[in-house]
Amino acid sequence: MAPSTGAQIIARSLRDLGVTVIFGIVGIPVVEIAEEAINLGIKFIGFRNEQAAGYAASAYGYLTGRPGVCLVVGGPGVLHAIPGVSNASINAFPLLLLGGSAETHFISKGAFQELDAISLLTPHTKLALRPSSLDTIPEALQSTYRHAWYGRPGPSFIDLPADIIQGHLSSANDLPRMTSLIPPPPRPSADEPTLFKVAQLLKTAHAPLIVIGKGAAYARASKPIQTLISRCRIPFLPTPMGKGVLPDSHPLNTASARSTALKEADIVLLLGARLNWILHFGSPPKWSPHARFIQVDIAAEELGKYNDDGISIQADIATFIQQLLSHLQNWSYNPSTSPYTSHLLAAKEKNLAAAAQKAADASLPMTHSAALAAIERTLSSLSPPDEGNIVYISEGANTMDISRSIFPVSHPRLRLDAGTHATMGVGLGYAIAAHIAYNGLGSQQPGEAMVGVGGLDAAAAAGKGGRKKVVCLEGDSAFGFSGMEVETMARYKMDILIFVINNGGVYHGDADDEASWNDLQRSTLLGTTSSSSPDDAAKKEGLRSTSLSFQTRYQTLASMVGGLALEAHDSQELHDATEKGYRSEKVCIVNVIVGKGEGGKLEFGWQQASANKPPPGLPEREKGKGGRGAKL
DSSP states (O other): OOOOBHHHHHHHHHHHTTOOEEEEOOOTTTHHHHHHHHHTTOEEEEOSOHHHHHHHHHHHHHHHSSOEEEEEOSTHHHHHHHHHHHHHHHHTOOEEEEEEEOOGGGTTTTOTTOOOHHHHHGGGSSEEEOOSSGGGHHHHHHHHHHHHHSSSOOEEEEEEEHHHHSOBOSSGGGOOOOOOOOOOOOOOOOOHHHHHHHHHHHHHOSSEEEEEOHHHHHTTOHHHHHHHHHHHOOOEEEOTTTTTSSOTTOTTBOGGGHHHHHHHOSEEEEESOOOSGGGGGGOTTTSOTTOEEEEEESOGGGTTTTOTTSEEEESOHHHHHHHHHHHHTTOOOOGGGSTHHHHHHHHHHHHHHHHHHHHTOOOSSBOHHHHHHHHHHHHHHHSOGGGOOEEEEEESHHHHHHHHHHSOOOSTTOEEESTTTTOTTOHHHHHHHHHHHHHOSTTOOSOGGGTTOSSTTTTGGGTTSSSOEEEEEEEHHHHHTTTTHHHHHHHTTOOOEEEEEEOSBSSSOSOSSHHHHHHHHHHHHHTOOOOSOTTOGGGOOSOOTTBOOTTOOTTHHHHHTTOEEEEESSHHHHHHHHHHHHHOSSOEEEEEEBOOOOOOOOOOHHHHHTTTSOOTTOOGGGTTOOOTTOOO
16 A cells, blocks of 8 residues: 555655664654554564663664664654764764654744754754655655765764654655665775785784774674784784674784783774774874874774874775785784784783682672673673674673673674763663664564675674574663663563672772661761861762662562562672573573772773873863763
8 A cells, every 4th residue: 555644654765775673762743653664564662761762773773784763752852862863973873863843834833842953963963854745755764864874874863843744645646756775885995006005014014903993893894804814913902892803712812912012013904993082092102102003994084083194094994905915915924023922922911810810809799800700601601602692782881891801702793882982871772772683573583683784794793503692781870871671671572681780889889888888878868978088088978979879679670570680699699690591581680799899080091091191182171081981
């Protein structure tokens, strides 16, 4: 039956673009779009908060290689979805946001949920459009979808007034030309003179390093990169979400000797990684002052930042690597040209020994390292990393930072975290997206990320198995941003396993026993928090700005929705809970009680290293700023 209403045209256009899943929250008038989409076989995943829905849609775009779609109401719905737009933009995730809006003839008259969303979102999206009539809907959707996908992936927005959604065609003859599948984005290549320069630089390097970013994972470039590393024997460093493009167990992986690799590398090939705060801006003292960078990125606007004396190349990473291999031919790095390799091996041995010592700490309450190591041991025994059947989602300053080096990943796009914006609150939305992307919904198996929709090696993350277990490693503060999405998981029968690492605070807690915590609470309620020694943590009175409640029973959220609720106070309880949660066919929350940790000055690692010198281009006044996601 031919569509006759705006809602039907929107739903049909989305289906014809290849959209199979929509994330969002409905209300008048966008509920009509969702219902028509469901009628066409599109899965609609209804969330409890637009923020989490936007995060889920953006992560789904990253995992599948095609824009994720999010549908929200106008006004406050669009405002709540903006964090997802920002997250998609900074991380280069393809996202199409659909927002309802007031009837066009009521604009400026105080209409229901009236908001000039186009003006609001234009600066933050690649394209923001409002169709002027029913016949322009398909073209508007096709344009915004393409903009989100092509070039540097990012968010696009389409504003849908109520009179467009609820409008009717006057006759079947007025049916507009509908959308069709858009071909995958073009894959630009490097020019031959530049390839020659890159090959010559690598061949003359005494301490080469390849940095693998999440852009390489998104580009489905794991196979060419694996060939490059194995043939040329160049050490590599994955960024947090670049993990798995090559297995963490690879002998040339320098992640456990990161500081040494950065400080000694002289020629650095950046593959889908940006010289931002995560990589210390490519600046001393973390990096050698003599390091030269070869930056390969799909986005021209990312090239040349803090890289004045290097080489910048706009190219598809997989295409570039294939070209580069022909120039390098049979060359491989000779480690005897410098002590670089021996320094890396020594640093690895030292750091791995220190990590093992922390993981073996048997004190109670458990430390973050000991608790996370216990979870890893159990999960790896149940599902070896080489099989690639676990997807890890991690957020929370300590939880994310420590777990990054504890949980090995052997396949691309099996680890997601707070990303470039260090955004807390993405975890549960990301987990839902990963479950849908890899497992589908209900009888729909496998998901889009498993069947090659996204690109050359879109199924590479499948590993040896099929269905994947999604595991969330959540700090207790981070979990609080989107905890109600546990109900969403239960509603759609997602057997997601959530660990809440509970230390009772943001970064650190206040007390390891309830009586001490109650004393602090009493001081706060009585207003007796003044301290004569504000710099002495032991003499501070009352709950601090980082305080959360003592040993909150987060697992009861799972009980509330018919899931599995578990709690662990020691390594044996945690082993048993992990095994039960992994085998459970319901959503499961394990409340992991750990020590409060030590208080101290909160700042980023790069701030400590660069305290005397800001990175190039950063004004002196910007130094010292912290923010959510900073670590101790």
